[in-house]
Amino acid sequence: KIFQPFSTMYEFDSGALNPQGKLISRRLSDMSSMYQDSEAVQALLNDNPLIYEVYNVEVPENEEHIQHCTTILYPGKVGSEFFMTKGHYHEIINRAEIYFCLKGKGLLIMQTKEGEFSSLEMEPGTIAYVPPYWAHRTVNTGDETFVFFAAYPGDAGHDYGLIETEGFVKAVMEQAEKYALVANPSYRK
Numbered sequence: 001k002i003f004q005p006f007s008t009m010y011e012f013d014s015g016a017l018n019p020q021g022k023l024i025s026r027r028l029s030d031m032s033s034m035y036q037d038s039e040a041v042q043a044l045l046n047d048n049p050l051i052y053e054v055y056n057v058e059v060p061e062n063e064e065h066i067q068h069c070t071t072i073l074y075p076g077k078v079g080s081e082f083f084m085t086k087g088h089y090h091e092i093i094n095r096a097e098i099y100f101c102l103k104g105k106g107l108l109i110m111q112t113k114e115g116e117f118s119s120l121e122m123e124p125g126t127i128a129y130v131p132p133y134w135a136h137r138t139v140n141t142g143d144e145t146f147v148f149f150a151a152y153p154g155d156a157g158h159d160y161g162l163i164e165t166e167g168f169v170k171a172v173m174e175q176a177e178k179y180a181l182v183a184n185p186s187y188r189k
């Protein structure tokens with residue numbers, strides 16, 4: 001039988017989806033080595049704050065389908081580094097993605113395996129394109145929740161390994177009530 005059409009409701013206040021689908025929650029302990037300031041990490045690990053949640057609409061993971069989800073990235077900092085997602089390449093690296101910002105403000109940072117780096121500011125209404133071959137991470141640079149919708153090919157998959165070992169080219173730090181992109185001293189070290 002052919003796959004049946006269906007719809008999902010976006011909840012404007014929370015950023016959640018209904019039905020909820022597969023929910024991913026990540027706390028500081030799930031990504032503690034990704035932040036620059038290890039003393040700040042240690043000081044926060046007892047509380048182990050919730051950093052982000054992803055509400056996934058469940059569709060088959062193959063090229064016929066389009067995965068789609070919302071990410072709710074909470075406001076906060078580890079030292080002076082803003083809360084962020086882990087970041088990944090797609091497992092099939094030439095799979096692109098579209099992000100549509102619905103709430104709050106943030107930064108979408110991207111890099112290639114060749115070390116090229118790019119960043120885009122996101123605010124409600126911003127539609128950002130992550131081209132094939134670019135790793136992507138989002139950062140909440142505001143003081144309210146940052147929410148965006150994402151859509152990408154069903155077979156893309158996620159590769160976290162390279163970002164876990166290499167890190168991102170730049171870190172997003174608070175500076176003078178705004179943000180600064182600072183070279184990451186441990187990138188590829």
Ligand code: 6PG
Nearest residue numbers: 054069071085086087088150152
């Ligand atoms: C994806 C999207 C996006 C992303 C979340 C959480 O490919 O699924 O880029 O939904 O997964 O924003 O970020 P991490 O997957 O990097 O933890």
Ligand code: NI
Nearest residue numbers: 090097136152
């Ligand atoms: Ni992605």
